[in-house]
Amino acid sequence: MIPSIDIALLSIIVVLAIVAITVKDLLAATMVLGVYSFLMAMVWVEMHSVDVGFTEAAVGAGATTAFLIAALSRTARHEKEVTDKKTKRLPAVALVFIILLGVIFVYIAEDIPAFGDSDSAPNKYVKLFSMDADEIENDLNQGIVPEKLIGSVKEAGFQAPTGVINLRKGEWDAFIIPEETTQHFYPKEQKYYFIKKEGDKLDVYRYSLIVRWVEEGKEETEVVNMVTYGLADYRSYDTLGETAVIFTAGVSVILLLRRRGKL
Amino acid sequence: MEWITEILEKYNYWTFIIIMLIGLYGMIAKDNLIKKIIGLSIFQTAIFLFYVSLADVIGGTEPIVIEGYTGLYVNPLPHVLILTAIVVSVATLAVALALIIRIHEEYGTIEEREVLIKERDAAS
Amino acid sequence: MSKERDVIIETVSRLMIPFIQLFALYVIIHGAGGPGGGFQGGVIFGSSFVLFIIAFGITAARKKVSERVNTALSALGVSIYAVVGLLCLIFGLGAAQYLNYGYLPLPVHFEERRALGMDFVEIGIGITVMAIVTSIFFDLAWKEEEDEGDSE
Structure with missing residues:
Protein backbone atom coordinates (compact mmCIF):
# COMPACT_ATOMS: atom_id res chain seq x y z
CA MET A 1 0.00 0.00 0.00
CA ILE A 2 1.43 3.33 -1.09
CA PRO A 3 -0.79 6.19 0.16
CA SER A 4 0.17 8.69 -2.55
CA ILE A 5 -0.77 6.31 -5.42
CA ASP A 6 -3.91 5.31 -3.54
CA ILE A 7 -5.03 8.90 -3.04
CA ALA A 8 -4.33 9.82 -6.68
CA LEU A 9 -6.26 6.80 -8.03
CA LEU A 10 -9.14 7.27 -5.61
CA SER A 11 -9.52 10.96 -6.54
CA ILE A 12 -9.75 10.04 -10.23
CA ILE A 13 -12.27 7.34 -9.29
CA VAL A 14 -14.49 9.85 -7.47
CA VAL A 15 -14.42 12.18 -10.48
CA LEU A 16 -15.25 9.29 -12.84
CA ALA A 17 -18.15 8.20 -10.62
CA ILE A 18 -19.61 11.72 -10.77
CA VAL A 19 -19.15 11.84 -14.57
CA ALA A 20 -20.76 8.41 -15.03
CA ILE A 21 -23.82 9.57 -13.10
CA THR A 22 -24.21 13.02 -14.66
CA VAL A 23 -23.39 12.53 -18.37
CA LYS A 24 -26.50 12.40 -20.59
CA ASP A 25 -25.13 10.07 -23.28
CA LEU A 26 -25.62 6.56 -21.91
CA LEU A 27 -22.89 5.03 -24.10
CA ALA A 28 -20.42 7.58 -22.71
CA ALA A 29 -21.61 6.76 -19.18
CA THR A 30 -21.00 3.06 -19.86
CA MET A 31 -17.47 3.67 -21.11
CA VAL A 32 -16.72 5.88 -18.11
CA LEU A 33 -18.01 3.10 -15.88
CA GLY A 34 -15.60 0.70 -17.61
CA VAL A 35 -12.65 3.03 -16.95
CA TYR A 36 -13.87 3.44 -13.36
CA SER A 37 -13.92 -0.34 -12.88
CA PHE A 38 -10.46 -0.71 -14.32
CA LEU A 39 -9.00 1.94 -12.02
CA MET A 40 -10.78 0.23 -9.13
CA ALA A 41 -9.03 -3.01 -10.15
CA MET A 42 -5.71 -1.13 -10.00
CA VAL A 43 -6.51 0.16 -6.52
CA TRP A 44 -7.21 -3.37 -5.37
CA VAL A 45 -4.06 -4.86 -6.83
CA GLU A 46 -2.22 -2.03 -5.13
CA MET A 47 -3.94 -3.00 -1.85
CA HIS A 48 -2.50 -6.55 -2.29
CA SER A 49 -5.80 -8.21 -3.14
CA VAL A 50 -4.72 -9.66 -6.48
CA ASP A 51 -7.67 -12.01 -6.87
CA VAL A 52 -10.25 -9.29 -6.40
CA GLY A 53 -8.37 -7.00 -8.77
CA PHE A 54 -8.23 -9.76 -11.38
CA THR A 55 -11.94 -10.47 -11.05
CA GLU A 56 -12.87 -6.79 -11.24
CA ALA A 57 -10.76 -6.33 -14.38
CA ALA A 58 -12.41 -9.35 -16.04
CA VAL A 59 -15.97 -8.95 -14.75
CA GLY A 60 -16.36 -5.27 -13.90
CA ALA A 61 -14.45 -3.72 -16.75
CA GLY A 62 -15.04 -6.52 -19.28
CA ALA A 63 -18.33 -8.36 -18.95
CA THR A 64 -20.33 -5.50 -17.37
CA THR A 65 -19.35 -3.06 -20.12
CA ALA A 66 -20.15 -5.60 -22.83
CA PHE A 67 -23.57 -6.34 -21.29
CA LEU A 68 -24.41 -2.65 -20.92
CA ILE A 69 -23.45 -1.89 -24.53
CA ALA A 70 -25.50 -4.86 -25.74
CA ALA A 71 -28.49 -3.61 -23.77
CA LEU A 72 -28.01 -0.06 -25.08
CA SER A 73 -28.03 -1.34 -28.66
CA ARG A 74 -31.59 -2.53 -28.04
CA THR A 75 -32.89 0.44 -26.04
CA ALA A 76 -32.39 4.21 -26.20
CA ARG A 77 -28.93 5.76 -26.28
CA HIS A 78 -29.74 9.13 -24.74
CA GLU A 79 -31.24 10.04 -21.43
CA LYS A 80 -34.34 12.21 -21.91
CA GLU A 81 -34.73 15.65 -20.37
CA VAL A 82 -37.06 15.58 -17.39
CA THR A 83 -40.13 17.75 -17.92
CA ASP A 84 -42.75 17.02 -15.27
CA LYS A 85 -42.59 18.70 -11.88
CA LYS A 86 -42.61 15.62 -9.68
CA THR A 87 -39.49 14.13 -11.26
CA LYS A 88 -37.73 17.49 -11.31
CA ARG A 89 -37.92 17.58 -7.53
CA LEU A 90 -36.20 14.18 -7.20
CA PRO A 91 -32.53 15.34 -7.33
CA ALA A 92 -33.10 17.79 -4.46
CA VAL A 93 -34.80 15.11 -2.36
CA ALA A 94 -32.00 12.67 -3.15
CA LEU A 95 -29.36 15.25 -2.25
CA VAL A 96 -30.93 15.90 1.15
CA PHE A 97 -31.20 12.18 1.77
CA ILE A 98 -27.61 11.34 0.87
CA ILE A 99 -26.27 14.27 2.89
CA LEU A 100 -28.14 12.99 5.96
CA LEU A 101 -26.79 9.49 5.32
CA GLY A 102 -23.29 10.91 4.83
CA VAL A 103 -23.47 12.67 8.20
CA ILE A 104 -24.38 9.37 9.86
CA PHE A 105 -21.43 7.64 8.19
CA VAL A 106 -19.03 10.39 9.28
CA TYR A 107 -20.44 10.16 12.79
CA ILE A 108 -19.65 6.44 13.07
CA ALA A 109 -16.18 6.90 11.52
CA GLU A 110 -14.36 6.78 14.85
CA ASP A 111 -15.20 3.09 15.26
CA ILE A 112 -13.52 2.20 11.98
CA PRO A 113 -9.95 0.91 12.44
CA ALA A 114 -7.24 3.01 10.81
CA PHE A 115 -6.31 1.96 7.28
CA GLY A 116 -3.61 -0.71 7.34
CA ASP A 117 -3.87 -1.45 11.07
CA SER A 118 -2.62 -5.03 11.47
CA ASP A 119 -4.01 -5.43 15.03
CA SER A 120 -7.57 -4.40 14.18
CA ALA A 121 -10.57 -6.64 14.84
CA PRO A 122 -10.95 -8.03 11.30
CA ASN A 123 -7.21 -8.70 10.98
CA LYS A 124 -6.10 -10.03 14.33
CA TYR A 125 -8.03 -9.90 17.60
CA VAL A 126 -10.76 -8.27 19.67
CA LYS A 127 -10.27 -7.26 23.29
CA LEU A 128 -12.61 -9.11 25.65
CA PHE A 129 -11.78 -7.82 29.15
CA SER A 130 -8.89 -7.12 31.49
CA MET A 131 -8.27 -8.73 34.88
CA ASP A 132 -5.86 -8.56 37.79
CA ALA A 133 -2.48 -10.13 37.11
CA ASP A 134 -1.26 -10.64 40.69
CA GLU A 135 -1.37 -14.41 41.24
CA ILE A 136 -2.07 -15.98 37.92
CA GLU A 137 1.03 -14.82 36.05
CA ASN A 138 3.20 -17.61 37.50
CA ASP A 139 0.60 -20.22 36.58
CA LEU A 140 0.50 -18.89 33.03
CA ASN A 141 4.29 -19.06 32.76
CA GLN A 142 4.26 -22.70 33.85
CA GLY A 143 1.63 -23.60 31.28
CA ILE A 144 -1.18 -24.13 33.76
CA VAL A 145 -4.55 -22.56 33.05
CA PRO A 146 -5.55 -20.61 36.19
CA GLU A 147 -9.06 -21.17 37.57
CA LYS A 148 -9.58 -17.42 37.71
CA LEU A 149 -8.97 -17.04 33.96
CA ILE A 150 -11.37 -19.90 33.16
CA GLY A 151 -13.98 -18.26 35.37
CA SER A 152 -13.63 -14.85 33.70
CA VAL A 153 -13.68 -16.29 30.17
CA LYS A 154 -16.81 -18.30 30.97
CA GLU A 155 -18.39 -15.21 32.52
CA ALA A 156 -17.78 -13.35 29.25
CA GLY A 157 -19.67 -16.14 27.48
CA PHE A 158 -16.79 -17.92 25.73
CA GLN A 159 -15.38 -21.43 25.72
CA ALA A 160 -12.82 -22.07 28.46
CA PRO A 161 -9.19 -22.58 27.33
CA THR A 162 -7.48 -25.89 28.05
CA GLY A 163 -3.83 -24.91 27.70
CA VAL A 164 -1.43 -21.95 27.68
CA ILE A 165 1.88 -21.28 25.92
CA ASN A 166 4.28 -18.49 26.82
CA LEU A 167 5.17 -16.61 23.62
CA ARG A 168 7.58 -14.06 25.13
CA LYS A 169 7.77 -12.17 28.41
CA GLY A 170 4.30 -10.88 29.29
CA GLU A 171 2.48 -12.46 26.31
CA TRP A 172 0.64 -15.78 26.19
CA ASP A 173 -1.53 -17.78 23.81
CA ALA A 174 -4.40 -19.76 25.30
CA PHE A 175 -5.68 -22.63 23.20
CA ILE A 176 -8.45 -25.21 23.13
CA ILE A 177 -8.06 -28.85 22.14
CA PRO A 178 -11.24 -29.76 20.25
CA GLU A 179 -13.25 -32.65 21.63
CA GLU A 180 -13.82 -34.31 18.26
CA THR A 181 -10.78 -36.41 17.58
CA THR A 182 -11.85 -38.05 14.30
CA GLN A 183 -8.94 -38.77 12.05
CA HIS A 184 -9.14 -35.80 9.74
CA PHE A 185 -10.55 -33.13 11.99
CA TYR A 186 -7.16 -31.75 12.96
CA PRO A 187 -7.32 -32.49 16.67
CA LYS A 188 -4.29 -30.32 17.31
CA GLU A 189 -4.71 -27.33 19.55
CA GLN A 190 -6.27 -24.17 18.16
CA LYS A 191 -5.27 -20.87 19.64
CA TYR A 192 -8.27 -18.91 20.81
CA TYR A 193 -7.15 -16.25 23.29
CA PHE A 194 -4.20 -13.91 23.47
CA ILE A 195 -3.20 -12.64 26.89
CA LYS A 196 -0.98 -9.61 27.34
CA LYS A 197 0.38 -7.99 30.48
CA GLU A 198 -0.24 -4.25 30.69
CA GLY A 199 1.11 -2.78 33.94
CA ASP A 200 -0.40 -4.96 36.67
CA LYS A 201 -3.42 -5.92 34.58
CA LEU A 202 -3.84 -8.75 32.10
CA ASP A 203 -5.65 -7.94 28.86
CA VAL A 204 -7.45 -10.91 27.33
CA TYR A 205 -8.03 -10.85 23.56
CA ARG A 206 -9.99 -13.22 21.34
CA TYR A 207 -8.22 -14.15 18.10
CA SER A 208 -10.13 -13.54 14.87
CA LEU A 209 -10.93 -16.51 12.65
CA ILE A 210 -8.46 -15.23 10.10
CA VAL A 211 -5.39 -16.07 12.21
CA ARG A 212 -6.07 -19.78 11.95
CA TRP A 213 -7.05 -19.38 8.28
CA VAL A 214 -3.72 -17.83 7.36
CA GLU A 215 -1.52 -20.02 9.56
CA GLU A 216 -2.91 -23.49 8.91
CA GLY A 217 -4.61 -23.37 5.52
CA LYS A 218 -1.53 -24.41 3.53
CA GLU A 219 -0.97 -27.39 5.82
CA GLU A 220 -4.60 -28.50 5.61
CA THR A 221 -5.21 -28.15 1.89
CA GLU A 222 -1.82 -28.08 0.10
CA MET B 1 -3.86 18.50 15.06
CA GLU B 2 -5.26 15.12 16.03
CA TRP B 3 -8.22 15.39 13.74
CA ILE B 4 -5.94 15.86 10.71
CA THR B 5 -4.25 12.52 11.39
CA GLU B 6 -7.70 11.04 11.94
CA ILE B 7 -8.82 12.28 8.52
CA LEU B 8 -5.64 11.27 6.73
CA GLU B 9 -5.30 7.77 8.07
CA LYS B 10 -8.86 6.85 7.08
CA TYR B 11 -8.79 8.28 3.55
CA ASN B 12 -10.13 5.03 2.11
CA TYR B 13 -13.12 5.22 4.37
CA TRP B 14 -13.91 8.78 3.22
CA THR B 15 -13.63 7.75 -0.44
CA PHE B 16 -15.92 4.82 0.29
CA ILE B 17 -18.55 7.18 1.74
CA ILE B 18 -18.30 9.61 -1.20
CA ILE B 19 -18.52 6.92 -3.91
CA MET B 20 -21.35 5.13 -2.12
CA LEU B 21 -23.36 8.33 -1.80
CA ILE B 22 -22.76 9.17 -5.49
CA GLY B 23 -24.09 5.75 -6.43
CA LEU B 24 -27.09 6.14 -4.15
CA TYR B 25 -27.79 9.59 -5.57
CA GLY B 26 -27.77 8.10 -9.08
CA MET B 27 -30.20 5.40 -8.03
CA ILE B 28 -32.65 7.83 -6.44
CA ALA B 29 -32.41 10.96 -8.58
CA LYS B 30 -32.06 9.58 -12.10
CA ASP B 31 -35.19 8.75 -14.03
CA ASN B 32 -33.46 6.65 -16.67
CA LEU B 33 -33.39 2.96 -15.77
CA ILE B 34 -29.92 2.32 -17.24
CA LYS B 35 -28.59 5.25 -15.19
CA LYS B 36 -30.10 3.63 -12.12
CA ILE B 37 -28.19 0.42 -12.93
CA ILE B 38 -24.96 2.39 -13.36
CA GLY B 39 -25.63 3.97 -9.96
CA LEU B 40 -26.15 0.50 -8.50
CA SER B 41 -22.82 -0.65 -9.96
CA ILE B 42 -21.01 2.31 -8.41
CA PHE B 43 -22.71 1.66 -5.07
CA GLN B 44 -21.58 -1.98 -5.15
CA THR B 45 -17.95 -1.14 -5.96
CA ALA B 46 -17.97 1.30 -3.04
CA ILE B 47 -18.92 -1.51 -0.67
CA PHE B 48 -16.16 -3.69 -2.17
CA LEU B 49 -13.68 -0.86 -1.61
CA PHE B 50 -14.67 -0.71 2.05
CA TYR B 51 -14.14 -4.45 2.56
CA VAL B 52 -10.82 -4.60 0.73
CA SER B 53 -9.57 -1.54 2.65
CA LEU B 54 -10.35 -3.26 5.96
CA ALA B 55 -8.28 -6.25 4.85
CA ASP B 56 -5.15 -4.31 3.93
CA VAL B 57 -2.24 -4.31 6.37
CA ILE B 58 0.78 -2.00 6.40
CA GLY B 59 3.80 -4.12 5.49
CA GLY B 60 1.65 -7.08 4.49
CA THR B 61 2.00 -9.01 1.26
CA GLU B 62 -0.38 -10.79 -1.12
CA PRO B 63 -2.27 -13.71 0.49
CA ILE B 64 -0.27 -16.38 -1.34
CA VAL B 65 1.84 -18.56 0.94
CA ILE B 66 5.60 -18.14 0.49
CA GLU B 67 7.78 -20.86 2.00
CA GLY B 68 9.87 -19.53 4.86
CA TYR B 69 8.25 -16.10 4.94
CA THR B 70 7.55 -14.99 8.49
CA GLY B 71 6.12 -11.52 7.91
CA LEU B 72 2.54 -10.41 7.58
CA TYR B 73 -0.01 -11.40 4.98
CA VAL B 74 -3.03 -9.26 4.22
CA ASN B 75 -6.36 -10.64 5.39
CA PRO B 76 -7.78 -13.04 2.74
CA LEU B 77 -11.31 -13.40 4.18
CA PRO B 78 -12.74 -10.10 2.84
CA HIS B 79 -11.20 -10.95 -0.54
CA VAL B 80 -13.15 -14.20 -0.64
CA LEU B 81 -16.39 -12.44 0.30
CA ILE B 82 -15.86 -9.74 -2.32
CA LEU B 83 -14.96 -12.26 -5.02
CA THR B 84 -18.38 -13.79 -4.44
CA ALA B 85 -20.04 -10.38 -4.38
CA ILE B 86 -18.48 -9.22 -7.68
CA VAL B 87 -19.76 -12.26 -9.55
CA VAL B 88 -23.21 -11.94 -7.98
CA SER B 89 -23.22 -8.25 -8.92
CA VAL B 90 -22.69 -9.06 -12.60
CA ALA B 91 -25.48 -11.66 -12.39
CA THR B 92 -27.93 -9.11 -10.95
CA LEU B 93 -26.82 -6.58 -13.55
CA ALA B 94 -27.58 -9.03 -16.37
CA VAL B 95 -31.04 -9.77 -15.03
CA ALA B 96 -31.73 -6.05 -14.53
CA LEU B 97 -30.67 -5.31 -18.12
CA ALA B 98 -32.89 -8.11 -19.42
CA LEU B 99 -35.83 -6.59 -17.51
CA ILE B 100 -35.02 -3.15 -18.94
CA ILE B 101 -34.99 -4.56 -22.47
CA ARG B 102 -38.38 -6.17 -21.84
CA ILE B 103 -39.71 -2.86 -20.49
CA HIS B 104 -38.43 -1.12 -23.61
CA GLU B 105 -40.14 -3.68 -25.84
CA GLU B 106 -43.38 -3.31 -23.89
CA TYR B 107 -43.54 0.47 -23.36
CA GLY B 108 -41.09 1.89 -25.91
CA THR B 109 -39.20 3.87 -23.28
CA ILE B 110 -36.72 3.36 -20.46
CA GLU B 111 -37.66 6.47 -18.47
CA GLU B 112 -39.35 5.43 -15.26
CA ARG B 113 -41.81 8.34 -15.26
CA GLU B 114 -43.03 7.64 -18.80
CA VAL B 115 -43.47 3.96 -18.01
CA LEU B 116 -45.65 4.88 -15.01
CA ILE B 117 -47.75 7.31 -17.10
CA LYS B 118 -48.31 4.68 -19.81
CA GLU B 119 -49.19 2.14 -17.16
CA ARG B 120 -51.80 4.53 -15.68
CA ASP B 121 -53.25 5.34 -19.10
CA ALA B 122 -53.58 1.65 -19.89
CA ALA B 123 -55.36 1.01 -16.60
CA SER B 124 -57.94 3.78 -17.01
CA MET C 1 -23.94 -5.86 -35.82
CA SER C 2 -24.15 -4.57 -39.37
CA LYS C 3 -23.99 -6.73 -42.47
CA GLU C 4 -20.75 -5.11 -43.61
CA ARG C 5 -17.65 -7.14 -42.91
CA ASP C 6 -14.48 -5.47 -41.68
CA VAL C 7 -11.32 -7.33 -42.71
CA ILE C 8 -9.09 -5.83 -40.02
CA ILE C 9 -11.45 -6.58 -37.14
CA GLU C 10 -12.12 -10.11 -38.39
CA THR C 11 -8.44 -10.96 -38.88
CA VAL C 12 -7.37 -9.53 -35.54
CA SER C 13 -10.16 -11.38 -33.71
CA ARG C 14 -9.25 -14.60 -35.50
CA LEU C 15 -5.70 -14.18 -34.20
CA MET C 16 -6.69 -13.10 -30.68
CA ILE C 17 -9.44 -15.58 -29.80
CA PRO C 18 -7.24 -18.72 -29.45
CA PHE C 19 -4.80 -16.86 -27.21
CA ILE C 20 -7.61 -15.45 -25.05
CA GLN C 21 -9.00 -18.96 -24.65
CA LEU C 22 -5.58 -20.41 -23.83
CA PHE C 23 -5.07 -17.70 -21.21
CA ALA C 24 -8.51 -18.44 -19.75
CA LEU C 25 -7.62 -22.14 -19.40
CA TYR C 26 -4.30 -21.18 -17.77
CA VAL C 27 -6.15 -18.97 -15.29
CA ILE C 28 -8.61 -21.74 -14.38
CA ILE C 29 -5.91 -24.41 -13.93
CA HIS C 30 -3.53 -22.16 -11.98
CA GLY C 31 -6.14 -20.91 -9.55
CA ALA C 32 -4.43 -22.83 -6.75
CA GLY C 33 -0.95 -21.44 -7.24
CA GLY C 34 -1.59 -17.82 -8.03
CA PRO C 35 -4.28 -15.26 -8.60
CA GLY C 36 -7.15 -16.56 -10.68
CA GLY C 37 -9.65 -19.37 -10.55
CA GLY C 38 -12.91 -20.54 -12.01
CA PHE C 39 -14.73 -17.23 -12.08
CA GLN C 40 -12.00 -15.18 -13.69
CA GLY C 41 -11.09 -17.88 -16.19
CA GLY C 42 -14.74 -18.48 -17.02
CA VAL C 43 -15.40 -14.80 -17.66
CA ILE C 44 -12.28 -14.52 -19.86
CA PHE C 45 -13.33 -17.61 -21.83
CA GLY C 46 -16.82 -16.15 -22.22
CA SER C 47 -15.30 -12.84 -23.34
CA SER C 48 -13.60 -14.63 -26.24
CA PHE C 49 -17.06 -15.62 -27.51
CA VAL C 50 -18.29 -12.07 -26.92
CA LEU C 51 -15.43 -10.85 -29.11
CA PHE C 52 -16.43 -13.41 -31.75
CA ILE C 53 -20.04 -12.16 -31.70
CA ILE C 54 -18.95 -8.53 -32.01
CA ALA C 55 -16.50 -9.22 -34.84
CA PHE C 56 -18.47 -11.67 -36.99
CA GLY C 57 -22.06 -10.74 -36.25
CA ILE C 58 -24.58 -12.58 -34.18
CA THR C 59 -25.96 -14.88 -36.91
CA ALA C 60 -22.53 -16.19 -37.87
CA ALA C 61 -21.69 -16.68 -34.20
CA ARG C 62 -24.92 -18.56 -33.56
CA LYS C 63 -23.84 -21.15 -36.14
CA LYS C 64 -20.48 -21.69 -34.41
CA VAL C 65 -21.73 -21.65 -30.82
CA SER C 66 -24.80 -23.84 -30.55
CA GLU C 67 -27.49 -22.53 -28.23
CA ARG C 68 -28.42 -26.06 -27.15
CA VAL C 69 -24.83 -27.01 -26.25
CA ASN C 70 -24.34 -23.70 -24.46
CA THR C 71 -27.39 -24.17 -22.26
CA ALA C 72 -26.37 -27.74 -21.50
CA LEU C 73 -22.85 -26.62 -20.54
CA SER C 74 -24.15 -24.04 -18.11
CA ALA C 75 -26.08 -26.74 -16.27
CA LEU C 76 -23.14 -29.16 -16.53
CA GLY C 77 -20.83 -26.84 -14.58
CA VAL C 78 -23.14 -26.58 -11.57
CA SER C 79 -23.71 -30.34 -11.74
CA ILE C 80 -19.95 -31.02 -11.63
CA TYR C 81 -19.73 -28.95 -8.47
CA ALA C 82 -22.72 -30.62 -6.82
CA VAL C 83 -21.62 -34.13 -7.86
CA VAL C 84 -18.11 -33.63 -6.45
CA GLY C 85 -19.80 -32.70 -3.19
CA LEU C 86 -22.06 -35.73 -3.40
CA LEU C 87 -19.08 -38.07 -4.02
CA CYS C 88 -17.50 -36.77 -0.82
CA LEU C 89 -20.74 -37.50 0.99
CA ILE C 90 -20.94 -41.05 -0.39
CA PHE C 91 -17.28 -42.03 0.10
CA GLY C 92 -16.90 -40.32 3.45
CA LEU C 93 -19.21 -42.95 4.94
CA GLY C 94 -20.31 -42.11 8.43
CA ALA C 95 -18.58 -38.74 8.41
CA ALA C 96 -21.38 -37.07 6.40
CA GLN C 97 -19.10 -34.45 4.88
CA TYR C 98 -20.76 -32.86 1.89
CA LEU C 99 -18.11 -30.97 -0.10
CA ASN C 100 -15.25 -32.11 2.13
CA TYR C 101 -12.91 -33.01 -0.74
CA GLY C 102 -10.69 -35.08 1.55
CA TYR C 103 -13.07 -38.02 1.11
CA LEU C 104 -12.86 -38.14 -2.68
CA PRO C 105 -11.86 -41.62 -3.95
CA LEU C 106 -8.41 -40.64 -5.23
CA PRO C 107 -5.14 -42.53 -4.65
CA VAL C 108 -3.38 -39.66 -2.83
CA HIS C 109 -3.34 -38.56 0.79
CA PHE C 110 -6.02 -36.50 2.47
CA GLU C 111 -4.60 -32.99 2.01
CA GLU C 112 -3.70 -33.52 -1.62
CA ARG C 113 -7.22 -34.77 -2.31
CA ARG C 114 -8.53 -31.48 -1.01
CA ALA C 115 -6.30 -29.63 -3.49
CA LEU C 116 -7.47 -31.84 -6.37
CA GLY C 117 -11.10 -31.50 -5.31
CA MET C 118 -10.70 -27.73 -5.50
CA ASP C 119 -9.38 -28.06 -9.05
CA PHE C 120 -12.45 -30.10 -10.11
CA VAL C 121 -14.74 -27.55 -8.55
CA GLU C 122 -12.96 -24.65 -10.23
CA ILE C 123 -13.37 -26.37 -13.61
CA GLY C 124 -17.09 -26.72 -12.90
CA ILE C 125 -17.38 -23.04 -11.98
CA GLY C 126 -15.40 -22.08 -15.08
CA ILE C 127 -17.72 -24.04 -17.41
CA THR C 128 -20.86 -22.52 -15.90
CA VAL C 129 -19.56 -18.95 -15.93
CA MET C 130 -18.28 -19.28 -19.50
CA ALA C 131 -21.59 -20.65 -20.78
CA ILE C 132 -23.68 -18.11 -18.87
CA VAL C 133 -21.63 -15.09 -20.00
CA THR C 134 -21.93 -16.23 -23.62
CA SER C 135 -25.64 -16.99 -23.28
CA ILE C 136 -26.44 -13.66 -21.59
CA PHE C 137 -24.56 -11.69 -24.22
CA PHE C 138 -26.34 -13.57 -27.02
CA ASP C 139 -29.72 -12.83 -25.50
CA LEU C 140 -28.99 -9.20 -24.70
CA ALA C 141 -27.55 -8.42 -28.14
CA TRP C 142 -30.14 -10.30 -30.21
CA LYS C 143 -32.51 -8.07 -32.17
CA GLU C 144 -35.77 -9.39 -33.56
CA GLU C 145 -35.18 -8.08 -37.11
CA GLU C 146 -31.96 -10.06 -37.38
CA ASP C 147 -34.02 -13.16 -36.89
CA GLU C 148 -35.47 -12.77 -40.36
CA GLY C 149 -33.64 -14.48 -43.19
CA ASP C 150 -31.92 -16.70 -40.66
CA SER C 151 -32.34 -20.19 -42.05
CA GLU C 152 -31.96 -22.73 -39.30
Missing part, protein backbone atom coordinates in the same frame (compact mmCIF):
# COMPACT_ATOMS: atom_id res chain seq x y z
CA VAL A 223 -2.90 -25.00 -1.86
CA VAL A 224 -0.80 -21.86 -1.61
CA ASN A 225 -3.37 -19.27 -2.61
CA MET A 226 -5.30 -18.40 0.54
CA VAL A 227 -8.18 -16.92 -1.43
CA THR A 228 -8.60 -20.09 -3.49
CA TYR A 229 -8.69 -22.45 -0.53
CA GLY A 230 -11.02 -20.05 1.21
CA LEU A 231 -13.34 -19.85 -1.75
CA ALA A 232 -13.38 -23.48 -2.89
CA ASP A 233 -12.78 -25.35 0.37
CA TYR A 234 -13.54 -23.50 3.61
CA ARG A 235 -16.46 -21.65 2.10
CA SER A 236 -17.40 -24.21 -0.56
CA TYR A 237 -21.11 -24.26 0.34
CA ASP A 238 -21.15 -20.52 -0.28
CA THR A 239 -19.45 -20.91 -3.64
CA LEU A 240 -21.85 -23.67 -4.69
CA GLY A 241 -24.70 -21.29 -3.92
CA GLU A 242 -22.98 -18.54 -5.85
CA THR A 243 -22.55 -20.74 -8.92
CA ALA A 244 -26.23 -21.55 -8.62
CA VAL A 245 -26.96 -17.80 -8.51
CA ILE A 246 -25.09 -17.27 -11.78
CA PHE A 247 -26.90 -20.22 -13.34
CA THR A 248 -30.23 -18.81 -12.15
CA ALA A 249 -29.37 -15.38 -13.56
CA GLY A 250 -28.59 -16.97 -16.94
CA VAL A 251 -31.86 -18.90 -16.89
CA SER A 252 -33.77 -15.73 -15.94
CA VAL A 253 -32.28 -13.84 -18.89
CA ILE A 254 -33.20 -16.73 -21.20
CA LEU A 255 -36.78 -16.74 -19.87
CA LEU A 256 -37.09 -12.97 -20.22
CA LEU A 257 -35.58 -12.49 -23.66
CA ARG A 258 -35.48 -15.75 -25.61
CA ARG A 259 -38.91 -15.85 -27.19
CA ARG A 260 -38.20 -16.97 -30.70
CA GLY A 261 -40.18 -20.17 -30.69
CA LYS A 262 -37.10 -22.38 -30.89
CA LEU A 263 -34.31 -23.41 -28.57
